[in-house]
Amino acid sequence: MINISTTGGVTIAELSGDLDHHTARLMRTDIDRELAEKRPRRLIIDFSSVTFMDSSGIGLIMGRYRIMNENGGDVIVARPPAYIKKVLRLAGVDRLAPITDDPRDLIPEDFYKEKEAEKIEQTAPQTT
Amino acid sequence: MSRPPLRPLNEMTLTFPALSENERFARLAVSGFLSALDPNISELSDIKTAVSEAVTNAIVHGYRDTPGDVMMQVRIFKDSRISIKIQDKGCGIPDVAQAMTPLYTTSPEDDRAGLGFTIMETFMEKIKVKSKPGKGTTVILERTVQGKKRL
Numbered sequence: 001m002i003n004i005s006t007t008g009g010v011t012i013a014e015l016s017g018d019l020d021h022h023t024a025r026l027m028r029t030d031i032d033r034e035l036a037e038k039r040p041r042r043l044i045i046d047f048s049s050v051t052f053m054d055s056s057g058i059g060l061i062m063g064r065y066r067i068m069n070e071n072g073g074d075v076i077v078a079r080p081p082a083y084i085k086k087v088l089r090l091a092g093v094d095r096l097a098p099i100t101d102d103p104r105d106l107i108p109e110d111f112y113k114e115k116e117a118e119k120i121e122q123t124a125p126q127t128t
Numbered sequence: 129m130s131r132p133p134l135r136p137l138n139e140m141t142l143t144f145p146a147l148s149e150n151e152r153f154a155r156l157a158v159s160g161f162l163s164a165l166d167p168n169i170s171e172l173s174d175i176k177t178a179v180s181e182a183v184t185n186a187i188v189h190g191y192r193d194t195p196g197d198v199m200m201q202v203r204i205f206k207d208s209r210i211s212i213k214i215q216d217k218g219c220g221i222p223d224v225a226q227a228m229t230p231l232y233t234t235s236p237e238d239d240r241a242g243l244g245f246t247i248m249e250t251f252m253e254k255i256k257v258k259s260k261p262g263k264g265t266t267v268i269l270e271r272t273v274q275g276k277k278r279l
Contacts, residue, residue: 024239025148055243060239062239
């Protein structure tokens with residue numbers, strides 16, 4: 001599963017569930033479409049809801065790094081759980097895409113404002 | 129490391145077609161079968177990752193050009209030693225040593241990182257690979273499960 005949005009030149013891809021060869025193909029298609037349309041300067045991939053990851057996740061990050069790097073942008077790996085960090089370190093991914101446990105400073109403020117607005121919109125009909 | 133005794137205490141064998149949606153099934157089947165050993169989260173995650181790599185290799189590389197079945201056998205021995213065999217009857221690997229080299233991949237266009245065997249070697253204690261071009265590949269992964277109670 002994947003949730004993607006772009007605000008202020010930053011694309012945030014929130015991944016969830018298992019990340020293997022099967023699901024990576026679907027996630028890759030969605031991310032690459034967003035990158036081609038929005039041409040962001042930064043891609044943040046949020047791993048906090050990923051329940052499993054094998055080397056397909058490494059391939060996913062490295063492939064997106066190549067795309068972003070060609071256009072002078074960067075890739076940030078955000079909030080990976082411990083068992084995912086182990087795979088990331090083994091592959092030395094952090095040399096290309098820095099890993100952070102707290103990506104808030106890297107995300108434009110508008111992103112949260114828009115998310116908040118969405119939430120209010122969604123919950124409004126239920127409260128009235 | 130001593131060789132496991134020949135008679136397993138428990139074992140299971142699964143056969144499934146080489147479809148990518150079965151990668152998840154293979155991981156869940158292994159973790160379900162090994163739950164009797166009460167593995168801790170870290171070792172269960174290591175085992176699932178190694179199994180995922182071996183099964184994905186069989187599907188992506190072994191059966192690259194032809195459909196076929198993947199066979200997976202999990203055996204539990206004395207002292208919580210486990211052995212997991214993943215076998216395909218696909219195209220085989222002409223040069224096993226080269227295939228096991230970190231970052232070596234024959235499918236860079238598909239975003240394969242070339243780290244499958246590296247992960248299997250790192251996350252398991254022992255790995256054996258037998259392969260014959262045109263006949264298929266067998267990977268045997270072994271390790272001990274410490275479990276939660278004995279930590």
